[in-house]
Amino acid sequence: MAAFSDLNILHMENVSTKEKLLMAIKLGYEVVAINNYVENVLVKDDKGKSKKEPSKVVEIPAPVKVHLTERDIGDLKVKGASLKQLSRFTTVLSDPGQWRRMQEDDIQAYDLLAVQPTTEKLFHMACTAIEIDIITFNIGDKLTYYLKPAPVSKAIERGVHFEIVYSEGFHSSSRRTFIANALRIMHVTHGKNVIISSGAREAMDVRGPYDVANLGLLIGLQEPQSKDAISTNSRACVLHANTRHSVKSVISVRSSSELKAEDQWTVEACRKEASEESGDDSSESAAEEADSSFDAARPESKRRRMDGV
Amino acid sequence: MSTPTQDSAVYSELPAGVKRQATQLKLADDVRDGSAYLSSFLRRHVAPRNLATAAAANDAHQVVLLDTVVPKKRPSSLQKKGRRQLNARERRGVDCFAASTARQTYRTHVPLHTLWRGYMRSLLQLEPSRALAADAQHRLLKADYHGCVLTVARSRCPSLVGVAGIVLQETRCTWRLVTREDRLVTVPKATCVFTFELEGHVVTLYGKHFVHRPADRCSKKFKSKATIDL
Amino acid sequence: MAAPLNFNSPKNLLVFEQSSFSNEKSRHKTVIGDHYFNCAVEVCSPNVAQIPTTVTASLSPSSYYIVRNLPLSRLIDKEFIEAFVRNGAFYAVSLNTRIDVANSVAVLPTGKLVLSVDKDMYETLGLEGRRSIFSQTRERKFVIEVELTKPSFTPGKKNYERTKWCFSERLNLRFDFVFTWVPHDKSICSSSVGKYFSGMGLSVSSCRAQMMSNTMKDVCVPDLLALNILENSQDLFEWLGAVSCYIDSEEEASNDFVSMYTTPSPCNICTQLTHAKWQGFFTPEAIAMVIDEIRLYLKTPDHPPWASVTVHGYADSPVSWRGKEHGYHQGGENIYTYIVFPNDNYWLYMAVGSHDVCP
Numbered sequence: 001m002a003a004f005s006d007l008n009i010l011h012m013e014n015v016s017t018k019e020k021l022l023m024a025i026k027l028g029y030e031v032v033a034i035n036n037y038v039e040n041v042l043v044k045d046d047k048g049k050s051k052k053e054p055s056k057v058v059e060i061p062a063p064v065k066v067h068l069t070e071r072d073i074g075d076l077k078v079k080g081a082s083l084k085q086l087s088r089f090t091t092v093l094s095d096p097g098q099w100r101r102m103q104e105d106d107i108q109a110y111d112l113l114a115v116q117p118t119t120e121k122l123f124h125m126a127c128t129a130i131e132i133d134i135i136t137f138n139i140g141d142k143l144t145y146y147l148k149p150a151p152v153s154k155a156i157e158r159g160v161h162f163e164i165v166y167s168e169g170f171h172s173s174s175r176r177t178f179i180a181n182a183l184r185i186m187h188v189t190h191g192k193n194v195i196i197s198s199g200a201r202e203a204m205d206v207r208g209p210y211d212v213a214n215l216g217l218l219i220g221l222q223e224p225q226s227k228d229a230i231s232t233n234s235r236a237c238v239l240h241a242n243t244r245h246s247v248k249s250v251i252s253v254r255s256s257s258e259l260k261a262e263d264q265w266t267v268e269a270c271r272k273e274a275s276e277e278s279g280d281d282s283s284e285s286a287a288e289e290a291d292s293s294f295d296a297a298r299p300e301s302k303r304r305r306m307d308g309v
Numbered sequence: 310m311s312t313p314t315q316d317s318a319v320y321s322e323l324p325a326g327v328k329r330q331a332t333q334l335k336l337a338d339d340v341r342d343g344s345a346y347l348s349s350f351l352r353r354h355v356a357p358r359n360l361a362t363a364a365a366a367n368d369a370h371q372v373v374l375l376d377t378v379v380p381k382k383r384p385s386s387l388q389k390k391g392r393r394q395l396n397a398r399e400r401r402g403v404d405c406f407a408a409s410t411a412r413q414t415y416r417t418h419v420p421l422h423t424l425w426r427g428y429m430r431s432l433l434q435l436e437p438s439r440a441l442a443a444d445a446q447h448r449l450l451k452a453d454y455h456g457c458v459l460t461v462a463r464s465r466c467p468s469l470v471g472v473a474g475i476v477l478q479e480t481r482c483t484w485r486l487v488t489r490e491d492r493l494v495t496v497p498k499a500t501c502v503f504t505f506e507l508e509g510h511v512v513t514l515y516g517k518h519f520v521h522r523p524a525d526r527c528s529k530k531f532k533s534k535a536t537i538d539l
Numbered sequence: 540m541a542a543p544l545n546f547n548s549p550k551n552l553l554v555f556e557q558s559s560f561s562n563e564k565s566r567h568k569t570v571i572g573d574h575y576f577n578c579a580v581e582v583c584s585p586n587v588a589q590i591p592t593t594v595t596a597s598l599s600p601s602s603y604y605i606v607r608n609l610p611l612s613r614l615i616d617k618e619f620i621e622a623f624v625r626n627g628a629f630y631a632v633s634l635n636t637r638i639d640v641a642n643s644v645a646v647l648p649t650g651k652l653v654l655s656v657d658k659d660m661y662e663t664l665g666l667e668g669r670r671s672i673f674s675q676t677r678e679r680k681f682v683i684e685v686e687l688t689k690p691s692f693t694p695g696k697k698n699y700e701r702t703k704w705c706f707s708e709r710l711n712l713r714f715d716f717v718f719t720w721v722p723h724d725k726s727i728c729s730s731s732v733g734k735y736f737s738g739m740g741l742s743v744s745s746c747r748a749q750m751m752s753n754t755m756k757d758v759c760v761p762d763l764l765a766l767n768i769l770e771n772s773q774d775l776f777e778w779l780g781a782v783s784c785y786i787d788s789e790e791e792a793s794n795d796f797v798s799m800y801t802t803p804s805p806c807n808i809c810t811q812l813t814h815a816k817w818q819g820f821f822t823p824e825a826i827a828m829v830i831d832e833i834r835l836y837l838k839t840p841d842h843p844p845w846a847s848v849t850v851h852g853y854a855d856s857p858v859s860w861r862g863k864e865h866g867y868h869q870g871g872e873n874i875y876t877y878i879v880f881p882n883d884n885y886w887l888y889m890a891v892g893s894h895d896v897c898p
Binding site: 131157158159236239240243244246248250251253257258259268270276277 | 531
Binding site: 030079080231232 | 549550635636637639640641657658659677679680708709710711713714715868869893
């Protein structure tokens, strides 16, 4: 089992994100993703065509990280855990050209990428072609397209996850649609690669992980699947995001300064070898200096160092 | 033609008129005497292994092959000029895949590691303060790792965690490392995550997606996979 | 088109046994003795003003210790194993670790160190283990067992050095533990284990069991002698649970929207029903003593018709009975209840959750 995760805590300008995080910590979540939602990454002109001009580029906000004190995460510290904060970017996919915009550095800087397709063609594109982590839906409104099993299984194969936002079910007006849409998603995915998240606009929208697991039963998941939806599947989604950031899922490179203290042992063998090599070199260079001082009278003879190249 | 008698089953005797003039015709003794001729004939024309059956065939009315069938000799392949390549069986016999454990020590391969570091430095144009360029990162996929000091950071088989050594041999599915304790270890790629450090950059290799022969890796087009989870 | 909706209650298992303490085939010694980690004990009896002092005396002095940030490598120290693990029964279980999402550790009195770890920890720690029986196909949880009392588990041996490296250098694992020690030699004080850890500079606090008591007046109590237990075993267990949670099971209260619990019939009104609860860390020996005191009390002249003893195990312990694996899915209960009668007969209930082996 993995730690409980909530991968959709909405970052809004007028509401404190820190309060939502504190509520999530209190309820027992250990991994949260702060979601920046931008409806359209491209600017449309009057004729309805998308265009991108330097003066009209939609500015994407930088990933948000909330500073939490030791006291804030005290509850988790007692359990020997800590809060992992991730950044997430969500946009509505209404145009194929938006994907090109999403490949730029300001959006790729986010840890998780999510799209909300609006048509069947774009849903197919999201499932099969583009490199994203989460496909989300406007689950409070009626789905305008049919979810076909073929692109869904291709998405599951690629590691893309489908999200159900439970805060949409709080309002009585959208509750029926929420359950109907959730059941449709369960039916087509068979419970695989489904994550349930809060989509919290305020702190009171966050629910406890065991309650969310019970909600999963309500919307058609089996018992083990419903608990997976907030733990293991979320972990798999985050791993998929890490895979996306690696080089062809084979190699990932980072600076030695970013290496955590507990991971230093993984490069100890390399460092030992490098230090021994430089130790040999320095002893050789010390010998060279001694020699050069000795050889001051004989400038022609110089020791050549074998450099291994 | 005289009818064959009981004694002379295989042949018929010479006509009487010929027999009377045997000396004039200078017929050999064995020709005159049928049974002696028969045995000499058989000795001349039948293969030694069939001789016993041939002698018995006289009484048994058996068929004896007089022509020995010589198997056709396949035309020999043209002799290759210069060095001939060993086939797989010969290669296994020569044992060139198995690095002898008695002879491998860590210290003897340290120069190989030094050589590898120089090779990587020139391949990737490394600078400790700058991040590795994107194309340099892609070159890592096709680089040669013989001589690299790899550490197993994570493994589905827990006993492999912590194994570190210089890469002596890379096959499709495994890496053979020599550790500091002079132990030759074969580590499967698919179940492990490896790390090494190079000039201030820590590289993590997900072995699960690196299961290729080193020769094939040069031309291989890598595609992104679903997950790096073991 | 709609998926079948699953509204079932979480899966659980309730075992009911009827036997007598004087029956030589009775399993009560193993049921009590093999349930190592007990966090709460409840005693309930009708027609008594208070729980007998002999019972209180066997539970209240139960002291235990809590140590913060104990490195796991300390539990495999040679001195520790020789002094405490071999010379007594050392009970320890990690505190504040949720077994379904995090890693949990326990030291059994048999000298076994059990770790229940998740996939990430298992792949990075470096110790061989096996898949949890509750996640055979999914590979989520793994169980690692280290035999501390094995003769080959000594410094200098490969296995020991590898374990030490994994616990200290590889991953410096630290947990909060609740522990206690029962020495074989009764002349040795059990507090020496607390002094041993505090001598290392660790934060060790000594704790005592906390008691809460409640007496209910004019309560409807089921008549256990007249009850058809085979038909109503579950109802009786539910009623005992309702008493423990102070739920009103009276007829009038059951019409309320909030609670549907009723007293199983036949029942009669008792002048008083006493319920006491102790919370702490109790060894099987202490529980056995409580049961013995209850049996003796039921043989005294003014004895009640019956008395129940409910023992709660830790929900996040990696083991339940006999070192068998325990998990937490939607519930992690591992509870047993003895309803004791004056004639030495008993009814035993053992309740476990979905991620538990049948006791």
